[in-house]
Amino acid sequence: MARLGMLIDLSACVGCAACAVACKMENQVPAGASRLWIREREVGRFPNLAVEFRPEQCNHCENPPCVPVCPTGASYQTKDGLVEVDVAKCIACGACAAACPYDARFTNKKGGYADKCNFCAHRLAKDQQPACVETCPAYARVFGDLDDPNSEIAKVLKAAERSDVLRPDQGTRPKVIYLNAPSKKGLTQEVSDS
Amino acid sequence: MTEFYGVPNTSEFWHWTNALHFVLVGLAGGMALLAAILTLRQHPERNRYVWLAAVLIVLDLFVLWAESPARWRFSHIWLFLSFQPGAPIWWGAWGLAAALVATAALLLKQWFVPLRRIPEVVPGLVLLLGSLVALAYPGFALAVNTTRPLWNEMMLFIFPITALLMVLAIALLLGSTWARRWEVLVAALSLALLVAYPLTLQGAAREHFNQEGLIGYGVAGLLIAVAALFFRNPRWAAALGLAGAVGVRWLLVMVGQFQSPGL
Amino acid sequence: MKLPRRNFLKLSAATVGAVSVGGAVTLTSRAKAAPAWYTKEVKQVFQICENCFWRCGIKASVVGNRVYKVDGYKENPKSRGMLCPRGQAAPAQTYDPDRLKKPLIRIEGSQRGDGRYREASWEEALDYIAKKMLGLKEQYGTESIAFFGHGTGDGWFVDFLPAAWGSPNAAKPSVSLCTAPREVAAQYTFGRAIGGHEPIDWPNTKYIVLIGHHIGEDTHNTQLQEFSEARKNGARVVVVDPRFSTAAAKADRWLPIKPGTDTALLLAWIHVLISENLYDQAFIEKYTVGMDQLVAHIKPYTPEWAEQQTEIPAQVIRQVAREMAQHKPKAILPPTRHTVWYGNDTQRMRASYILNTLLGNYGREGGFYIAMAPYLEKYPTPQLPLEPAAGGCAGPAAVVTEPEGFKPRADKGKFLANTTAIQELIEPMVSGQPYPIKGLFAYGINLFHAIPNVPRTKEALSKLDLYVAIDVLPQEHVMWADVILPEATYLERYDDFVTVAHKTPFIQLRMPAHEPLYDSKPGWWIAKELGKRIGLEQFFPWQNIEEYLDTRMQTVGLDLETMKSMGTMVQNGKPWLTDWEKENSLPFNTLSGKIELYSEALAKAGFDPLPKYEAPQAVPEGFYRLLYGRSPVHTFARTQNNPVLMEMESSNSVWLNAEEAARLGFKPGDHAYLINQDGVREGPVRLKVTQRIRKDAVYITHGFGHKAKGMALADGRGASDSYLQTRYTLDRISGGAGLRNNFVKLEKAPAPKLKSVTQLIKERGA
Ligand SMILES: Nc1nc2c(c(=O)[nH]1)N[C@H]1C(S)=C(S)[C@@H](COP(=O)(O)OP(=O)(O)OC[C@H]3O[C@@H](n4cnc5c(=O)[nH]c(N)nc54)[C@H](O)[C@@H]3O)O[C@H]1N2
Ligand SMILES: Nc1nc2c(c(=O)[nH]1)N[C@H]1C(S)=C(S)[C@@H](COP(=O)(O)OP(=O)(O)OC[C@H]3O[C@@H](n4cnc5c(=O)[nH]c(N)nc54)[C@H](O)[C@@H]3O)O[C@H]1N2
Ligand code: SF4
Ligand code: SF4
Ligand code: SF4
Ligand code: SF4
């Protein structure tokens, strides 16, 4: 029983979007939707500044609100912690998209099913790294089993000064974990411009 | 200043077809409840409402299937081949199906003799149960999404009550005078809920509601108020109340897809 | 009235859930959504990415007549298994429906720029060109045709064909509009080139000072990888940039310098290292000449003086100087690549190299390594009448005097360096001085987006007798040509080997992943077919490209077939001084055989032998200095029709300091027109109101503001920096064209009424 997750080291990530483009090409993600996108936000005032380059994708939550709301069982959690969509059962009703606190899901109109990051399950099946991890030219991504103490992901996580997840208040226990956020207060949040 | 490469999927996940479904399911569920009560009380007009309930349920199930991009894969069968108690839509599918079967049992009696042996109270009770589930599930389908601040617990009350308002208004329009008393009561109850709802919103949710939905919500509220208080011409009041209820449901589905800026 | 929301819902779901049988009933078979192409029979082909000039070795995954995915591969020293965003998206250009498909000939009687064409066969088009070329040769001589080009195929169209035809007027934008100052400065200082692959030993360095050099937005793949490795290995980073770039966001210290004053900062750092005796004395004594003159020269350039010019506090200047000295020799100021800034750039690069030399880092771990070109012989052809004159990142070619019977290159004498300067070859097309240029080939170069002073370029084009464009997209400049030849894109063709000077020199192969789509042809075929028609048959003795490549590969003991199974052949180099000293030689090909802090050669040519400081032109009242740079997800002006990259970023925006925005009454998300000092207007372009830039400058990324109807996604989005750069300051030493002396003012503009990129992609179906 593995607990597969992803680390993104925000001190290494330069927000170049190579991962997002690799994901689009590898998974033929339709125009107008994304499995992975980069959010870039500046913090502070000239000249004391920081910039958070933050890739976002499905967090393969341990307590995924997008699974129980699925009326056909198409949205399911594998035993090693992937949150996947069984295309055959999916009725593209969008209930899972409604439930996701991270805007990670979209409806693949042509295929008629809910789509999102699936941790490149087809590559994992052949012992390959996910496309985004493999292409990252800044060594910012680590993928692996969080429960395996001598896996790279577990070691890097343990060594990190601080780690943060998105919207911890939602109780979803995300498994995409951000290390070394540039601002001391952790991950930045949208401040309504008004 | 937030910039993006690639875009998060913040566009609508439910479109006008889904909003239409949320209206139709209210009509279907409400009519089924009405039909069930009239059947259990062996009310002379029950047959008409059982027919109406059946037609509305079929129409709603058709829209549910037709608007889905997965329509030609007929994967909707899995609604009935899997057991998803955590999914309001799963409950809705079973509730509507049960109600449909019950209406069929009641209506096909004329042509299918063996059915006559079943006392009307049995399909009546199934219809009642199915209709209650069908009435409740739309509210849950919204409120279960704790990440959408506009879809809070008030949905559990607004959707069933406005459903009843719609069907009672229709009954009134069809000349069933007995519906008058109930329609005014339900309209008043709806109005109370609509006045209370904005108070339950805070911060970014309230801001979004005020910017995107306030006018529509206000107009719908007014129409329902007329239905509740305007005595002189009950038909007019019912029609406006119906329109108000449809408007509120439509608006809450579309405007409520807002995700508070937690990211 | 806040209902106890969370637990209420939890309760209701839980009670309902408790009834269920341990979560959802799961059936065994699960149809996971693997991408369709992945499930089919996939062929792997070694290739080279062409979406910029870094040229990463890639593996292309091919199904039938389409490449679905490209990936780097570990054995290739450029990609090393990773790709940048542009490399990942490059295949989308091959299947871009707006692509050029058939040769086009401009309709007789139409004006250049009308864009009215008729389709033609390759024979007709090539015959048309040959006839015109031979006519111009008769009337004006072979030198009257200029060959501009860039990209892997520029070997044929800028180095080989012009040298065979007999024209010295061959030029690449990557010289005088990119690397010329740093290459020329390196020749006069180290007697060596920097080279196309910057020879920085990033992983072992401990202290990095980036002057400009916006790594992270400049996403040259290996450089970004190794910069990240350096940081993970604990290197401290200082970034000197008027803008809080991505690199500055990763730095330990950001110096928001006043634009155009970097030489003052460099001179002050040299001053501190010398005055506080912090430099590597042994290295200086052993490997350099001119230290005494430098010590005298540097006296006045104190940190206090530099603070007046740069607005960086003197005590910060002193502190950084000490820190870099403390980490020597594993401290380095990488030279950056685009060094044509203010017109005095060669001297700025000289100052940077002198400082690096004081840190004793040249040819040593953690500093510059000494790159060597791989050994690979040319295909034997008869002696070319001329030497290739365009130079390139491998350093200027030594064309000092032209052979008998040939006029010198038309820009000779305008500057000291021996290579051509592309922007200086346009004047002869307009004025006919020193002699008329009447014909132009534009192979894979963006005439209106890569060369400053666009009005002059348009005037030049309208005066030509022959203008041929060989491209893959209907760019604005392409639609001015008399003949348009559609080249097959990189995935559909062989090209000559790519040889890279590196710590471990290597040779890379590009082979077609599938047949060329439409009626497009590979560059080598076009060059050979044209060569046959203009009397250059003997210079193309090989039957086809496979034979050509196989013959060359034999000279290193391999053949094309084995190379097809390897993709890259790596040789060993001599990266460190110690390697050279073992053979008791030094790598410095200067007059003195050492690193020349004081340049005798420059003095003799009438230039400052030691770098001096020139204040930049002042910013006119009400204007801002226009700075520009790279978007991480776009390459120059060539990817703005790539659907995948345009979904990532569909327009540039103008960075404006937040206080300036407030003063001018601009709000975030507003749009503005940019109007330069000569009244040229660009935009509307979206405003990025930000703290991340000084008040005296604005910044836009290069490559947008396309005016090309045929490029559906690119047309009309954003503002073009090159259109706004009507002026440039010529660097009299290197021929580089300093682009950063253009200024703009901002005016309110309506948001452009354009369909969204997503909508256009759906309408075009790709
Ligand atoms: N994504 C992507 N990457 C690319 C390319 C691409 O097209 N796309 N092109 C490649 C090529 S060919 C090149 S030449 C390189 C160019 O990339 P670089 O060689 O890095 O270009 P620079 O001009 O050194 O750096 C631009 C930075 O200089 C800053 N700057 C502007 N004026 C000044 C000044 O007066 N002083 C200082 N200290 N800084 C200043 C700007 O704010 C900007 O951040 O990029 C390469 N990488
Ligand atoms: N204003 C401004 N000017 C600049 C710069 C800047 O930052 N700002 N940067 C300078 C620098 S550093 C450089 S290196 C130069 C780069 O200058 P260029 O290389 O001219 O720039 P690109 O826009 O990439 O132009 C490439 C052209 O080749 C075409 N093309 C793409 N692929 C192929 C192919 O496979 N075959 C053929 N035949 N054509 C192809 C494209 O459609 C495009 O027309 O620009 C310089 N000029
Ligand atoms: S590829 Fe790596 S550095 Fe670039 S945005 Fe993705 S995670 Fe960040
Ligand atoms: S991020 Fe969203 S889609 Fe992914 S597991 Fe969590 S709730 Fe589900
Ligand atoms: S869209 Fe598909 S996966 Fe999502 S809830 Fe509906 S049926 Fe389940
Ligand atoms: S793991 Fe695969 S599907 Fe998920 S974001 Fe990365 S590339 Fe995309």
Ligand code: SF4
């Ligand atoms: S740096 Fe990027 S665009 Fe340039 S060759 Fe490498 S992968 Fe291609």
Ligand SMILES: [Mo]
């Ligand atoms: Mo360049």
